[in-house]
Amino acid sequence: GENVEQHPSTLSVQEGDSAVIKCTYSDSASNYFPWYKQELGKRPQLIIDIRSNVGEKKDQRIAVTLNKTAKHFSLHITETQPEDSAVYFCAASRAGKNYGQNFVFGPGTRLSVLP
Amino acid sequence: DADVTQTPRNRITKTGKRIMLECSQTKGHDRMYWYRQDPGLGLRLIYYSFDVKDINKGEISDGYSVSRQAQAKFSLSLESAIPNQTALYFCATSGGGDTQYFGPGTRLTVL
Numbered sequence: 350g351e352n353v354e355q356h357p358s359t360l361s362v363q364e365g366d367s368a369v370i371k372c373t374y375s376d377s378a379s380n381y382f383p384w385y386k387q388e389l390g391k392r393p394q395l396i397i398d399i400r401s402n403v404g405e406k407k408d409q410r411i412a413v414t415l416n417k418t419a420k421h422f423s424l425h426i427t428e429t430q431p432e433d434s435a436v437y438f439c440a441a442s443r444a445g446k447n448y449g450q451n452f453v454f455g456p457g458t459r460l461s462v463l464p
Numbered sequence: 465d466a467d468v469t470q471t472p473r474n475r476i477t478k479t480g481k482r483i484m485l486e487c488s489q490t491k492g493h494d495r496m497y498w499y500r501q502d503p504g505l506g507l508r509l510i511y512y513s514f515d516v517k518d519i520n521k522g523e524i525s526d527g528y529s530v531s532r533q534a535q536a537k538f539s540l541s542l543e544s545a546i547p548n549q550t551a552l553y554f555c556a557t558s559g560g561g562d563t564q565y566f567g568p569g570t571r572l573t574v575l
Contacts, residue, residue, distance in 0.1 A: 350523075358504070381562050392554065392566040393507065438506055444562040451522065452564065454506040 351376040353441050355455030362429050363463050370458045372439035373421040381444030382422045383452070384413060388435045396437075397424070400444065429462045436460070467491045468567040470555050476573045483542045485570050487555030496538040497556040497564065498522075498530060507554065513538055545574040 352375040362368050374382075383398035399406045399413045399422065406413050410429075415422040426433055436459050440452040468489045477483055487496065498510040509522030511530040519530055527549060531539045542549055555567040 355506075383563070392568050394566070395563050398562070440507075442562070451509060451512065452507075453523075454508070456504055456506040 351379055351441055351451075351453040353439060353453050353455040355439055355458055357458060358456065359459045359461070361461045361463060364429060364431060366429055368424075368426045368429055368433070368460055368462075370424045370437055370439070370460070371421060372423070372441075372455050373419075374441040374453075375420065376441065376443075377417075377420065378443055379441040381442050382413070382415060383440050383442075384424050385438045385440070385454075386435045387438065387457075393438060426460075429460075431462050431464055434460055434462045468555060468557055468565055470553075470567040470570050472570060473568065474571045476575065477545055478575050479544075479546055481545050481574075483545050483572065485540045485553055485555075485572070487538045487540070487567055489536050489555075489557045489565075489567075491557055491559065491565065492535075493557040493559040493565075494535065495558045496532065497558075498528075498538070498540045499554045499556060499566075500524065501552040501554060501569075510540065510553075542572075542574075545572075547574045550574045 355372045380401035385393035386396045387393040410427045412425040436457045438457050439455040442452045471486045494515050497512045499507040501507050508524050513519045513532045516532050529541045553570045556564040558564045
């Protein structure tokens with residue numbers, strides 16, 4: 350089955366700097382890669398996702414890149430702000446109505462943005 | 465996201481007790497999921513359901529059972545709770561797309 354690794358487990362950056370979190374996956378059939386943000390005591394919420402037919406996707410200060418050959422994808426946050434402090438989870442799955450959308454999540458990265 | 469609710473939000477119980485966690489959604493989604501979250505392990509899938517008649521085991525289903533009472537309701541049961549089932553449990557739903565929407569979570573402690 351799918352296995353997702355995520356690095357680093359913790360990341361501290363100064364406000365205004367960039368943060369990069371990297372995930373690797375094992376199942377070459379995975380084609381959907383979401384990123385979730387979980388603030389302390391709250392539920393995970395989708396912040397961005399990417400499909401295997403796209404190499405990069407951007408939404409304001411957040412971007413995700415995908416390298417299918419190497420089977421890794423990364424989250425990039427630019428101009429970090431204190432409210433970006435949270436735990437970030439990547440996931441991989443086979444998307445589409447014929448599949449179970451069985452997300453396999455990475456273990457998470459705790460991002461701290463220092464003022 | 466108030467469209468996905470979970471009850472109870474917190475529960476403390478003793479080893480051997482039967483526990484039921486409930487999830488309800490008003491999003492009209494067909495698919496519902498139960499996850500368990502442990503520190504350093506991320507979210508792991510326990511069970512998922514495509515519709516009322518379709519229930520499937522996830523990665524860590526041993527020790528758990530589920531019931532899909534209606535399209536909007538999906539319950540998770542621990543028949544005989546044990547301490548290593550102490551965790552944060554999340555319900556999630558998805559509709560025609562791939563995005564999963566999570567409930568607020570239930571913190572379960574088994575003594």
